[in-house]
Amino acid sequence: MFIRKIKLRNFKSFKKAEIEFRDNFTVITGPNGSGKSNIIDSILFCFGISSSKTLRADKLTDLIKHGQKEAEVTIELDGYIVRRRVKKTDKGYYSYYYINGKSVSYSDIERLIEKLGLNTEYNIVMQGDVTRVAEMTPIQRRKIIEDIAGISEFEEKKEKALEELEEVKRNIEKVEITIKEVDDRLSQLKVEREEAIKYKNLVEERELLLNYKRIHEYLRLVNTANSLRKRLEELNEERDQILKAITDINSRLVNLNEEVKEIVDRIESFKDSRLKRINEEINVVSNEISGLKKLISLFSSEVEDLNREKEKTLISLQRAEEEIKRINEELRDIDVKMESLENILNEKISYLNALKIKYDEITSRFRAQREELESKLNLLNELKEKRTSLLKEREKILEGLRRIGMEIDDMELSREKIDLSRIFDEIAEDERNLAILKNEMDKLKLKLFEIDGEIFKLRDEIAKIDKEIREKEIELAKVSAIQKPRAVEVVLKAKEEGKLEGIYGTVSQLCSVDEKYALALEIAGGNALNFIVVEDEDKAIRAVKYLKDVDGGRASFIPLNRINISLNLDKSVLSVEGVIDYAVNLIECDRKFRKVFELVYKDALVVEDIDTAKKFMNKFRVVTLDGDLIEKSGVITGGSIKKKATLGLFDRERRLREDIENLKRSRSELESKLSEVELERKDLEKRIEKLNEDITSLKSKISTSGAKVDEFSKLLKDIEEKLKEKRREAEILNSKALEVEEEINKIEENIRCIEREVKELESKLKDDRIVKLNTKIEEIRGEIERLKDLKSVLSSKQSSLVAKREQLIKAIEEYKSSLNDLEKKITERLNGIEDAKAKILELERRLESLREEERRINKEVGDLREKRDELLKEIDKLEKEKSQKTLAEKLLEERIKDLKEKLADVEKTLESYDIEIPKDLPSLEYVERKLLQVEEELKSFGEINMKAIQEYEDVKKRLDELIEKKKTLERERKEIIEKIKRIEKMKKEAFLSTFNSINEKFKEIVKELxxxxxxxxxxxDDPFQSGLHIRFKPFGKPIQRLEAMSGGEKSLLTLAFIFAIQRYKPAPFYAFDEVDMFLDGVNVGRLAKMIKKLSKDAQFIVVSLRKPMLQEADHVIGVTRGGEEESIVTAIQLR
Amino acid sequence: RIVSFENVPHEEDVEEKIVEVYKSLLSLGMKEISFLNLVRGFDKPKKVTYYISILHLAYRKKLKVEQEKPYEDIRVILNERGD
Structure with a gap:
């Protein structure tokens, strides 16, 4: 891991420099003050190795070159680029580290130093380090070995162990104090504990006795619970039967609902698929028809436009043809005239020639004059020819003017054809229509809003009616459930389900009564009111069998055909005070059921009170309004009675049913009204949709017309431009024509002048004959000229007419072509209209067939709805039955619930006992007697500390724990002491191992160096109490101690010591800053040679001024100062 | 061989060498001299002497040194006003 390059920017004396290092041994040299050592400083700076003092600066910002704000050093190593930047600000300085371009913290740099093995303490040796080591005390020098051996780590461990030991000692002391305190407390608790135990035993005995008492109570409750359970089982059985019936109803309901759902699904499928598709198709076809009608309207309008254009073209054509006819006639006249002129001219010329010959003969004598005259005449002719030519030119110009005039006329005609006002009118008309449509749309939307309100109201009303129906039905279910025996319910349900026929209902259901007689009539009717009236006995028998089949219970039936009763009621009784009427007369019913009530009530009399009733004892069966009854036999039944008034309730049931029916009718009416309104709404929506389409179409048309206006305006503008151009051309031609006219006038003036000269000459040649001849010739010539002029005029006119005719022919061709185009367009449009009409007819037929299909499907849907309604009615009936059952079940449930609650209370009470019944349970009397004794004994105790029992146990436990803890702590103390001894041993071994190793290396180096x-x-003996000394015996001299050596010797030995350390702990590179300062030349050479040798394994960068050092180096980096006093570097290779 | 720290051998007289090198540079009569050409054929100590001297002369503004790339040739440019 070598340093490859150091880049410096504004670092100390360097402004900007790149210093490249190569392997092995490099010396940095240069004059004092040139900045050599700054390079070593830069290494320290970049690695953040030392403080600013080591870097030879008072503060870090002093490292920044004077006048600059920041400094930067980059060191390129093998595989790493380390960069440090320091920035000066008003508030202080900021330092930044980077590794391989990434911003890092100083700890990252430290880790890198560790990783690279840069022991900066010894591999970078600064100027003062050599002296410093030499001047250290022996103890300080020993510390160096300690550092290298890592003694501090052992010290830290030992320190920690000692701290732990101290902690353990403190803990042991604390535990001992606590043990003493706890032991005292234990002795005190022992007495209290014994007293408490005695008291506790008595309390436990009392508890036992109380428990026996509770067991007796428990047994009593068990009996109660058993009887409750038995009753509960009975009720549950009854409820299960009802539930079974409800399940049957539910099953039936499920089936019916599924059936209804199927029908509804079918209806919905009709709506969703076929009907929707048909409606969509109807809409499509309608839209298509509408579109085609619009197309027809558009085509018709276009045909009208085209016809108008055709008419205009025809008029133009007619005019052109008439003009041609006129021109042809004129040309024919001109031809005749020309021919006649030609003949006359030829005659005149022949005559003139004859005259000329004659004249020549006569005038031969006057040749010169004649020649002059001739010349004049020639000139005159030339002039006349020129005049003719100019006249032709003028004619051409005029022709050009005429052509332009025609072109202008054509353009003006085209301009007239562009009828912008018509389009503007159309747009105005469309906009008026649009406003009307929008107005209509607003009205329809308002109407839609109103309809929505109406729909909302209707739905609200329906919802209210639904609610009322539900309430009535619940009430009805309650009323029905109260009165009817189960068997009656079963039969009536079977009737509703269609399982039984010929059932009219119960007796009570077939009548209505006044509220005030209801109770009397109910009492008089008795059970017979729940008899079921049937058509005949067969129906009754079938019903009976049905009841058996379904295990529905028992019921009584009254076959209507079998009632054989004939009542003979004594009306005189009715006049007695207090007598109201015979019961049968107080009933309102259908006539055919009259016999039923005669059978039920017979001659039962209704009276106001029991005193009145008494009067008819043994004569009639009498019932009072209060419900007291005196049988014929004399049996009197009476007293207080709950006003359940069966008949009243039955009547109520009937009224409820009527109410429900009425409500349903109202609901149905409202629904039908809602359907109507909804249909109206749909229609309105369709109309709005259609209006929207019309509005959109109209807007599009207006937009198209607007575009057309723009287009025509552009066309008009173009025509105007062209007109202007043509008018300019006409003006130019006019001015040219004027110029020609002027020239012609000049020529004519010349002609007149020459003619005068000719006359003069001719007067000179005066001779009667000549004069006469001349006069004659002149006359003839004049005539010839006139004729020629006339011919020329005619010819010019002829040319002009021919040209005009050509133009007209061309125009006619164009008109015809235009007419053809127009005809074609008209035909196309008419064909389009015909096609559209045919298509409309076809589409209308399709529309009719679709509507037919729609009607058919609607009918099918109607049928399905009817079926659905029937099923719904059936569901409705079942629901009512279910409600009744449910109500009954609820009542039972409530009773069961009550019983359960009671049982639960008992069981809960039993559970709360949580006792076992002992085999030898003493009698209740014994228990109560013994309990009194124990209570007496307990009263004799004073204040008892019951906690003492547990507290004693706790304190005892705590004492045991503390004793155990003390033992553990003492064990720990021993272990820590052992540990400290081991650390001491290892520390000494590590130190001595390092010391010995460095000493061996030192010996070798000293010998060589x-x-x-x-x-x-x-x-x-104890190394850690020792100082470290250096001993040296120069060759052939006595041994010396470091303190007694010269400066050079000290430096050399110190360097040897440093080298020994370095060898013990090698680093990848070394930097020495003038370590040879105090050595003489020979020793510098020795040092240089040693470095050279060591540089085979590591990189050495040495700052030196000494030649022997430089001579051994592989490369020399020279530092000097440049122009602006900044350090500059050069490098040479010496190998 | 006896090494004696008391008997330090005579150190080279750097100043003398600097003057010597400067004179030799001036004697070439060139404003700009290639260092490689200048030291071609010299032994290592003499090369070092010339290099150190040139660094000192540059420091004293007698000349300028320019090197485009490290370890390549050095252009030694004498200052006109050097004395």
């Missing part, structure tokens, strides 16, 4: 014999020795 100083050419003499040397040793280290201790001055006492």
């Amino acid at each position: 100083a050419d003499g014999e040397g040793e280290i020795y201790l001055d006492k």
Whole structure:
């Protein structure tokens, strides 16, 4: 593990430097003050090895180069890069360590030093260290060996053991004191304990007697419990029967509910699947139809637009064709005129030529004048030709102007065609429609809100009715359960389940009575009120068999067909005061059941009180309003009675049933109303949805129209631009035409001028014949010219007309093409409309079929609902029966519960006894007598410390523990003493082993280094009381002690001592700072040679100014000062 | 061989060597000298003497030393105003 590189930044005299080290032996040299030792300081700094004093600085910040804020040293080792940075601030300084770029703490650096074996005390030797060792006292030098031998570790162990020993001693003393105190307390407790034991025995006897007493009480309670259990078993049996019946009902209910669920599932499946699919399809088809209708509307609108455009085009076409016709006629006229002109012109030219010949003959004498005249005439002709050419050019320009004019006309026509106002009107119309739709939407939403409110109210009402029904049903169940015997219940239930036919109900169920007669009629009716009225005896027999089959108990039946009774009631009795009426007359019932009541009540008379009743003894069966009864036989039954009023209750039952039915009817009405409202809501939702679609569609249309407006606006702008361009072109042509016109005028002026000259010349050549001829020629020429002009004009007009015709033909072609396009478009749109209509018809047929299917499914669902309702009714009946049973079961349960509670109380009481019954249980009398005796004896005791018994045991136990603890502590003390002795021994062995080993190495080194014999020795037998001395015998000289040696000798031997230590505890590298300072040249050479030898196994970095040292080095690093007084380094290799 | 600490052999006179080396540098008449060229053929002690002397001369601002990489050649640049 060598140092490969040291990087310094702002460290002491170094501003920035990189010092590279190579293996073996490197010497750092340079003038004093150049900064050599700062390199060794940097190693100490980077490893955080020593204090700032060792680093030759008053404080750490003095290590920072003057004028800088921070310093940094990086040392690159094999495999490690250690960096330390110190930063100066106003508040102080901060120091940072890094290993391989990672910020670490100083303890990490310490661990690294430990790991690398950098024993910095001896492998980095600073300038003063040699002198320091030499000047140490012998004891201090011994301490060095102690350090190296790790004696401090033994010392620490010994110190710890001594502390432990002291602690044990203190504990032993404490325990001894406590033992004394506890022993005293024990003696005192012994007396109290004996008294307490005597008292305790008496108390225990009393407890035993009391226990016997409790056993007697216990036995009494056991008997009570047994009788309660027996009663409980009976009731449980009864309840089990009811529970079985409830289980049967539940099973039936489960089946029915499953059936209902199946139906509901089927209904739901209809709703969820088929109906939903049909509805969705209806919506799709409706939407499709709506879309197609919109398409038809759109196409119709487009057809109208196209027709309007077609009409306009046709008008333009017609105009163009008329114009062509006119042009053709004009051209024909021009052709005729041209032909006629040509003939006349030819005649005139022939005539002119003849005249010219004649004239030439006559004017031969006046040739020169004639020639001049000729020349003038030629010039005149040229000018005229030029004029003709200019006229043509003018014509062309005018033609150009006309063309541009037509183009402008076309553009204006196109511009007119772009009818923005129509689109604006459409948008305005659409927006009006949109506002209407939105308004309608708002209304529908308001309506929806109202309907939601109505639905909420209806549901609330239904919920209230449901609650009322439930309450009534519970009450009904209670009423029914109170009155009807089990067998009657079974039969009525069988009737409801359809198991038995021809059952009308119990006698009481078939009538209603006034509340005030109810009790009297109930008493008069007696058990017969629960007789079951049936159609005939067969029905009765079937019912009886059924009761047997189901083990339903016994009931009485009244076959309606078999009632044979004829009552002859004496009405005179009714006039007696206190007589109310015959019982049978106080009953309200169906006429067909009248006989039933005649059978039950016969001639029983209802009177106000028992005194009145007395009057009819042995004549009638009389019952009072209070429920007192006097049989015909004279038997009187009466007294107080709970007003259960069976008939009243039966009547109540009937009323309750009616109420429930009425409530159910109301509920059904409300449900039907709710369904209607919900349907209305759905319809409303559909309408809203449809409106939403329309609004969206309209918005989209408005948006499209807006886009169209933008597009047309752009087109208009383009046309305007083009118009401007064309108008500019027209202006240019106009100005050109004016220029040509001006030129023509100039030429004509010239022509007139020349003609005047010609006239003058001709006047010179005055001769009558010539003049005449000339006049004639001129006339002819004039005519010819006129004719030519006329021809030219006609020709120009002809060209212009032909060009115009060509343009018109072209325009007609375009119009026709445009018309064709329009026709095609119209046809396409009409076809589209036809297709859409056909498709609509098809879709409407599909819609009808879907609606038909929807109606069919709705019917199917309706049927299922009916079936479901029937099943629900049955469930309802069963539920009622179940409620009755449940109520009965509850009543029994309550009784059982009461009994159980009583039993539980008894059992709990029994449990609380927790006793065993002894075989020889003394009698209760004996127990009570003996108890009195014991109580008397207990009273004779004074104050007793009962705790003394337990306390005595505790204190005794504590005393035993303390004695045991004392023994343990004494054992521990012995062990610690043994341990201290062992540590002492090991310490001495470690020291002597280290000492001897270092001494051996010292001897070897001294021999090699100083050419003499040397040793280290201790001055006492006990090494730890000794001082360490160095003894040296130079070759051929007496032995010397270190204290008596010269400075050079001291240095050499001290170095030998240091080397010996280093050999004992090798390090990977060594740094020496001017350790050769006090050696002469020869000894420096020796030292250098030794270092050279040792450097084979370790890296040596030595600061030295001595040449012998430098000469032995493998590499020399030179330190000097640079321009700005900073240290600079160079390095040379000497090997 | 007898080693005597009292009889210390004569130590080299460093100052004398410095002056000697400086003179030899000046005598070359070059402003910039390669250290390797300068000490080529020298034995180890003489090389050390020259190196130490140059370090001292640099310290006294008689010259400047520049080395691009450690252990490579050193450029010795004489200062003009050195005396």
